[in-house]
Structures are given as structure tokens and as C-alpha cells.
Amino acid sequence: MTLNAILNTDSYKLGHYLQYPADTHAISALITTRGNSFRPEVMFFGLQMFLKEYLSKPITAADIDEAEEVAGLHGQPFDRAGWTHILNVHGGYLPLRIEALPEGIAIRRGVPVVQVVNTDPQVPWLTSHIEPALLRAVWYPSTVATTAWRLRLAIQPYLDRTADDIDGLQRNRISDFGARGTSSLEQAALGGAAHLVHFDSSDSLPGILHARRYYGARMAGKSIPASEHSTITAWGQSREADAFANMIDRFSKFAAYSVVSDSYDLNNAVAEIWGKQLQTNVRASGATLIVRPDSGDPIETPVQVVAQLAYAYGTRLNSKGFKVLDANVRVIQSDGISLQDIQMILGRLEGMGFSAENISFGMGSALLHKINRDTLSFTMRASALKDDKGAWRDIGRRPTNPQEKAPMSGRLAVITDGTDIVNIPLTELGNRENILQPVWENGRLVRDWTFDEVRKRAAEVVLPR
Structure with a gap:
């Protein structure tokens, strides 16, 4: 401007x-x-x-x-x-x-x-x-940097208790998915850069560019190929498995790829298509499929998806005795997620014996937009x-x-x-x-x-x- x-x-x-x-x-x-x-x-x-x-x-x-x-x-x-x-x-x-x-x-x-x-x-x-x-x-x-800091603090105890490689996992637990929920391009950029102080996973190119232009960060955050509902529903319900298979074929050369899986029937997509029909393809790809349940109960749904993938792909026990999904699959939850939701999901998974490393989160408005100057009571005054x-x-x-x-x-x-x-x-x-x-x-x-x-x-x- x-x-x-x-x-x-x-x-x-x-x-x-x-x-x-x-x-x-x-x-x-x-x-x-x-x-x-x-x-x-x-x-x-x-x-x-x-x-x-x-x-x-x-x-x-x-x-x-x-x-x-x-x-x-x-x-x-x-x-x-x-x-x-x-x-x-x-x-x-x-x-x-x-x-x-x-x-x-x-x-x-x-x-x-x-x-x-x-x-x-x-x-x-x-x-x-x-x-x-x-x-x-x-x-x-x-305020955004403080919000991201509080998220890091909230997640840390679950990683400490249930995960290995805590330092490697901590920085990619929260992705910035909030650019579309801000009021302007500049807000997306400023908030996106603030998020990157604590996390290095982001889909906000404005935030990436602000960290690059104003702080000299060659690349402050990483992203992965990901689908949206339009790229899945364009195939039609009868060809949903083909849409998923296309994601495997196109992005197996990347370390990971994310597929939104609730376009029609999430349970069928996870248990039947990912769990049976395409399981061999997923394993053979060498990349990690990240299943994104994008609707349903914000607490129960992602926990259920982790359990379904555990049944289909199997798990291993880490050094702390918690179950970790096969390296070919993970879960991301990003539908209107809040700090309290994250804590409840991780607590539920921990109670079921699952490590916090099985799931990551995407945040939008709760990270970048549901704050104001009074959140931390900032003021400027002549003294x-x-x-x-x-x-x-x-x-x-x-x-x-x-x-x-x-x-x-x-x-x-x-x-x-x-x-x-x-x-x-x-x-x-x-x-x-x-x-x-x-x-x-x-x-x-x-x-x-x-x-x-x-x-x-x-x-x-x-x-x-």
C-alpha cells in the first residue's frame, strides 16, 4: 500500500x-x-x-x-x-x-x-x-509471536512425554494456514512472519517473503504438496480412489504430501481406500501420506483417523513406549483448530497410547485473526x-x-x-x-x-x- x-x-x-x-x-x-x-x-x-x-x-x-x-x-x-x-x-x-x-x-x-x-x-x-x-x-x-509461543509451550509437554526427536518435531507441529482469513495481504505477511519465529511449517507465502525481505531468511518455512476439495471432487465420487492414486503418483518424489480425505465419506476413505485399496501404493511410494480430515468433530475425528491408520498400517513403539504410526502415514488436523482443541486431541491420543508425533496441526484465524491490541494490552504513551x-x-x-x-x-x-x-x-x-x-x-x-x-x-x- x-x-x-x-x-x-x-x-x-x-x-x-x-x-x-x-x-x-x-x-x-x-x-x-x-x-x-x-x-x-x-x-x-x-x-x-x-x-x-x-x-x-x-x-x-x-x-x-x-x-x-x-x-x-x-x-x-x-x-x-x-x-x-x-x-x-x-x-x-x-x-x-x-x-x-x-x-x-x-x-x-x-x-x-x-x-x-x-x-x-x-x-x-x-x-x-x-x-x-x-x-x-x-x-x-x-501478539502473533506470543500466540505461537504459547502454542509451542502447550505442545511441548506432550512431546516430552510421548515422542522421540523432540527438537526435530517441535518446529513443524503447527502450520500457518491463515492467509485467507486475514483482513489484508499485509496482515497475512506480518502475522505469517511472526508465526515463523517458533515454527518452520507454513503455507503463507506472504509470511515467508516478509521473513526473507526484512530479516534475510533465505527460506524460513517449508511446505508440502497438498490437495484441496476441488482437486479431489473434480474426479467425481466414483473416482475418488483415482484422485488419491494421482496424488501418490504425482508427489511420491517429495518427502511428504497431504490429501484432504473427507470429500464424501471420511471413514470409507481412510479404512477402505487408504487402508486397503491403495495401501501398497502408499508404502511403495517412499513418501509420507498425511491424511487430512477436514470436517466432523474436531477432537474425535482426528483421533479416530489415527486409530484407523494404526489398524491398517501398523505401529511401532518408540523409546518412551508410545505407539508411532508406520512412517508412510501421518495425520494433520486443521479445521478451525484452537489451542484447547490441540491439547484435547494430544491428551486423548496420549491416553490411547499414541505418541504426539503422529499428528500435526494447521491454524488460521485462531493464530492470525482472533486477536486484537487488547489481547496483550499494548499501549504507547508519552513519559x-x-x-x-x-x-x-x-x-x-x-x-x-x-x-x-x-x-x-x-x-x-x-x-x-x-x-x-x-x-x-x-x-x-x-x-x-x-x-x-x-x-x-x-x-x-x-x-x-x-x-x-x-x-x-x-x-x-x-x-x-
Whole structure:
């Protein structure tokens, strides 16, 4: 989307240049999550995509002309002098310094993830002006990355108890099938990249491309050939077995292929066609057939399919004494699946003596769309003002409820205090390392995280129990 950066804000922000005290030289603001927690609950990710895509493009004289016209027609004032100053003095790049935590880090609620301040005293209103775009750039991918992290945490105990090769299995347990369920291409891309922080299975090419373009990941996720209902039903019910056989013939050279099997009668497809008629073909192909039951009870159906395949193809016991399907067959469940569904399915399978490695999952709306800014209570607020004498003073509202905690104020630092990550006033930092590091300054990217670095940091998080 080509967007005038001056207008990438809320309407009322256009008049804020008239509202600060005359001696204001700088405004400092924080992005954080409201509330407090005793353990890490939030995973920070995604700011770099915004910095490279939006802030790296300078404003132009045409942008200023357009913004002035739109503001006038819209009923808002416009600081043409301020924006012209940014164009002439800074080449159109926004004079901002943005500090952020390392992407992929997990923190408790209430710890700031971003601190932003204007670097030119003539435009102190710029910090507030960028709030809508900057907050949006942080809350959505961070919330998806946190959702994916929680999925990983939920699946981990089942793998620990019932599976071998836990590290090899963990990253491909959840596939991103959600691109069609998002509101836009950009949402699919941002959320898809966030999912890939924790998992490397995805059918979201927009997500793959964002990880590639903004974090240098040559290939952050893998996919396999898969059918959909149209490619099966096109053969007609009487030739369903031919449609399945065609999948074997076409994709046996791949390591695995997925076939949706509920077009007409799932039980017949699994027990008769896959279990008997085409079993020899499946075994001879050398590839793994992944049966996809796409309807029915979301808990019972996939468990039943695992049991049917076990009867037809047999199982082996792994080192933990749990049954693993023959290597030629597996199951994937992806029909409106939720975290609770996944836990119930894995729990049911474990109770029946089956390893969690027999099944994987595809997620869509629950991963990318059934979230909002309030899911983790992300907010951005001004916290400090610098006057014309160079002195900083804390700013912030006073809560009306005496029991409500006052919003954090002042210029802050974030440090590692033993095993915890906490924020402190910047004036108290001393010789300690501030992990709230500059990532952007005056049109220049200061820190360029690779996707491998982000993934490594996310994987090293001590899992809360």
C-alpha cells in the first residue's frame, strides 16, 4: 500500500504541534503492555519490518502538499513549516531515535519494548504523530509471536512425554494456514512472519517473503504438496480412489504430501481406500501420506483417523513406549483448530497410547485473526519532556482510582537483573547494560536483526511452568 507517511496517523494528531508548551524541545514515549506478571508473557517481534518498509522512505514535497490539502478539507490544522523543515534539513527522513529490546525476547507485562524520542527540537510533536503507526507495527506481530509461543509451550509437554526427536518435531507441529482469513495481504505477511519465529511449517507465502525481505531468511518455512476439495471432487465420487492414486503418483518424489480425505465419506476413505485399496501404493511410494480430515468433530475425528491408520498400517513403539504410526502415514488436523482443541486431541491420543508425533496441526484465524491490541494490552504513551534548558521531566496522567497503578513515566532503561528483565529509570543505569538499544536514528537502521538471531533468542527463553 502506497501511503503518504505524513497521513499515516490519526486525524487529531495533525493539531498537536499547537498544543505543547512553547519551551518543549523533545517528547519521549514508551510502548509497553499494561499490567504486571510474575513470569514472561509477551514476546516482542516485528518492529524491524516497519522500520525498513515505512520509515526508510523519506517524505517528499508532494506528500506535504497532499497532506496540507487533506488536512484543510478534513477540518484539521497542518504544520507545513514543520514538515518542510523535516524535508529541507533531514532530507525527508523523520528525525527520531527509536530504541527497542532485541526481537524474539520474552518479557513480563509492564516492561517497555520500545522507547522513541524526536532528535530535532523544532518538531517535538513528531513523537506523538507516529504513535498510531508505530504502535500498530509492534502490537500485531508481537501478539502473533506470543500466540505461537504459547502454542509451542502447550505442545511441548506432550512431546516430552510421548515422542522421540523432540527438537526435530517441535518446529513443524503447527502450520500457518491463515492467509485467507486475514483482513489484508499485509496482515497475512506480518502475522505469517511472526508465526515463523517458533515454527518452520507454513503455507503463507506472504509470511515467508516478509521473513526473507526484512530479516534475510533465505527460506524460513517449508511446505508440502497438498490437495484441496476441488482437486479431489473434480474426479467425481466414483473416482475418488483415482484422485488419491494421482496424488501418490504425482508427489511420491517429495518427502511428504497431504490429501484432504473427507470429500464424501471420511471413514470409507481412510479404512477402505487408504487402508486397503491403495495401501501398497502408499508404502511403495517412499513418501509420507498425511491424511487430512477436514470436517466432523474436531477432537474425535482426528483421533479416530489415527486409530484407523494404526489398524491398517501398523505401529511401532518408540523409546518412551508410545505407539508411532508406520512412517508412510501421518495425520494433520486443521479445521478451525484452537489451542484447547490441540491439547484435547494430544491428551486423548496420549491416553490411547499414541505418541504426539503422529499428528500435526494447521491454524488460521485462531493464530492470525482472533486477536486484537487488547489481547496483550499494548499501549504507547508519552513519559518525559525535555525543555529548552535541556532538562528532562517526567510526564503522565494521575489515575482517578487510588488503587490503580500510575503509568510508568520518565526516560527508562531495561536491564537483566539476575534471571529477570526489569525496567529502571535511565538515570539509575550506571555501568549496567541497557538492553533497550538504538535500532533506528534519523532515517538510518542502526541494528539489523537476522531471522536466525530472532529464532535463537526465542528458542532460548526459559519456558515458564
